[in-house]
Amino acid sequence: MSAENFITEEMLYPILEDVFSTMFGMPMEARGRVSEVHIDGRACLCSISITGTWNGIVLVQCSDALAKEIGTVMFSTDAEAISKAEIKDAMGEITNMVGGNLKRILPGPSALSLPNVMFGSDLSWKVPGPADICIFCVLISGMLLVVTIVRRAQN
Secondary structure (H helix, E strand, O other): OOHHHOOOHHHHHHHHHHHHHHHHOOOEEEEEEEOOOOOOOEEEEEEEEEEEOOOEEEEEEEEHHHHHHHHHHHOOOOOOOOOHHHHHHHHHHHHHHHHHHHHHHOOOOEEEOOOEEEEEEOOOOOOOOOEEEEEEEEEEOOEEEEEEEEEEOOO
């Protein structure tokens, strides 16, 4: 598998469809693979590492508004009642589900870390050293969600 195609839309989109549409009833629309994307304003950025035979990071990024929507659906509550801690838990769990399902289809054995979740403005990330990067965009309930898969260079 070439570096730029180590994760394909055919591999990722069924995972996202299962998590969002099937489990939570949130409509998902695939928007394709991109070379870069930036979410303006306040956002949520989550990461989880896969280590072992395959080494990399799964990043999930969306606006605060979508993170709140995901939290309200996951906790079956309304937007006024949901806490920041519940939103953080929901986004961590979404990242864990996506990472865990990807780990299952990647070469193994591998282990999954605990998810990291942060909120803020102008969030960015950087991978030290060489890596292959695939960025995919989907709309969840009409709002942008970005999933980035980073494969660390093999030694």
